[in-house]
Amino acid sequence: MTDPDLTAALTDLARACRILEMEGHGDMTLGHLSLRDPAGRGFWMKRNRIGLGEVLGPDDFVLVDSDGEKIAGSGGRHSEWPIHSEILRVRADVQVVAHTHPFHACVFSASLDPLAPSTLDADYFVAVPRHEDEVALITTKDEGAALARALGLHVAVFMASHGVTFCGTSVMHATCVGVFLEKAARRSSQAWARASAPACRTRRRASGDTARS
Amino acid sequence: MTDPDLTAALTDLARACRILEMEGHGDMTLGHLSLRDPAGRGFWMKRNRIGLGEVLGPDDFVLVDSDGEKIAGSGGRHSEWPIHSEILRVRADVQVVAHTHPFHACVFSASLDPLAPSTLDADYFVAVPRHEDEVALITTKDEGAALARALGLHVAVFMASHGVTFCGTSVMHATCVGVFLEKAARRSSQAWARASAPACRTRRRASGDTARS
Amino acid sequence: MTDPDLTAALTDLARACRILEMEGHGDMTLGHLSLRDPAGRGFWMKRNRIGLGEVLGPDDFVLVDSDGEKIAGSGGRHSEWPIHSEILRVRADVQVVAHTHPFHACVFSASLDPLAPSTLDADYFVAVPRHEDEVALITTKDEGAALARALGLHVAVFMASHGVTFCGTSVMHATCVGVFLEKAARRSSQAWARASAPACRTRRRASGDTARS
């Protein structure tokens, strides 16, 4: 890996893994992030058998092609590679795909309750789609394609009684999506844990200035 | 900034920012506190692009006039300056204004449930007003004035599905208001998370001696 | 204070204050423990204006007589001394009295729900009495006597929308009562936060061997 831009991008992606671990996305060695290969060979995916918090740098990713073949890097390939290949196939805007098991979002994945928009960042997640599947793991292209269809043009999808998949136009974007999604789920859990339902409401979408409010 | 009193006050205000971060008010780089300028030029407001926990001293504040112009200090101005200008305009008793996104109070902001007075400090928050607005951010004087009207003579106001604004007659007072408000919201969340509603009650207001009980 | 036994007992009592802080009983500078004076002069009570976690040793206690007069020690006397004087007056078995504001027990104090016995140590708290009072603070002998009547022969009493008072035959006993009471309240909060009520039940009281099970 001698391309300095790629090395920098994977260094960022490794940091994103560690940030997501700190923000509640870690679950043993489960969960994985990927970056679309800039040379068009497929995607760089976190290697298996280490936790998100143990991803230290570019060497912790392997290059996987669109058929799931590992074509570069050392370490094993997670079996759920089709989550990444199939979303990257149909979403040209997406550079980064992530699949994790964050505590509160997992609880939401098992429920039909909507997220309650209790803060500005929750505005981003008004209607997160929910994918239900008979299989526990997404290990075939067909299963990955079905998940990609459920995701549609959204940035995140709940996987029923399993976890979440989310994505972004950059490492930074996907990381923020993951962080805010889990925060929204945690706040919503508190909101729904009431004798009365929360006074959900919609508002004019926050402007791009939100992040600097 | 050569006025030693002002330097001391902003040093206190910086510490208040860090205390509030520790007490659950931090939310990335969002949230801001301000101090009425003793020379009548406007207010000293936390600069943007840093978190509450990263406010280290007087240099992390900028002087903003009543029209939102930055007239001293380095660093950017948060877009929500009218929260501060409009409250300080109508509340001569207030020296410090704060706007934050504490976890539990945000959940309450999205609900119509009242706070449950489960402790003595909760007595301070028997009827916190709730401001509902179509905009996500308060960026105009009119929006700030509407929030100030909702606040009225109270020390805190919930901003529906957004956060809280609170104030005090001193740095210490405003800090305690923020800390106790979030504690009251957290306790109330537990109280409302029941099959049965809490046995809310009012009592004779705690005397001034409460703080030393 | 040259009595080595008293010094040792107050050193233990100071440690109990710090343990209770770690176990969730701390609330700013509020809360206080006392030890019956072995010489019959009254009771040694934590001094005010410091938190439970800041009680370092014997010098952090003051000797208070049965009329609330401080007769030894430096530092201020909490205004709620009658909690201690009136319980010690009628409960000859009690050596240590504590009044604190633990998070979960405070939430329970505002509710009429019983504690749910979800563990063995909760067996100790099957029917904790609840004291309701119009005053926020217990600052007179009459108010203290009313609280002592509510406590009766129990080891703990909820003070409605305020906190708890508990006691024991030794420093170690009272500390365990406080720790287990808050644990029972925390577990019960989870148990009551359900669509369905917990399957509460009673069983033969755990034997004295419980602590070594």
Next chain:
Amino acid sequence: MTDPDLTAALTDLARACRILEMEGHGDMTLGHLSLRDPAGRGFWMKRNRIGLGEVLGPDDFVLVDSDGEKIAGSGGRHSEWPIHSEILRVRADVQVVAHTHPFHACVFSASLDPLAPSTLDADYFVAVPRHEDEVALITTKDEGAALARALGLHVAVFMASHGVTFCGTSVMHATCVGVFLEKAARRSSQAWARASAPACRTRRRASGDTARS
């Protein structure tokens, strides 16, 4: 203890105790794990009067025979030895037995609600049996045998308003059972703390590949 294999196994078992403490199974000095003695003399059981997090190595276990007699090791024997003897008697597949009081599983033990399968690892615990007993502690062979019958062929059993007992075919297996059981209980507590019940569902059992997904 000069058998290097046994020393290695008990070193692993000690680490399992510390892992379980970190994962929420600790409760003062309560709780114990055991390993079937490879020489057929009984089982090696954590000694009493220390917490799970204080188990440092092989010397913290005592060898207990099937009648509860300590036949090797220093330190005291927990009174609940029949939990171990009676499960090991009827479950030839089991090498490790554990009894603990994890917070969330204890709350579930007091309830008749099923665990909600909100994640893949929860699939492992679709129908955890529940043992109800009049006694607080399991101190006789009859009581232990009743618990073993309730456990049946499962890997875990809730002990009503008391705690859990779980087991495994190896130290690693039993540890994972304990960790995942408490995680499932914690997630289920959140799921049940809703105005609406969770959309529980079953799916095809996750394949053996799950752990490497």
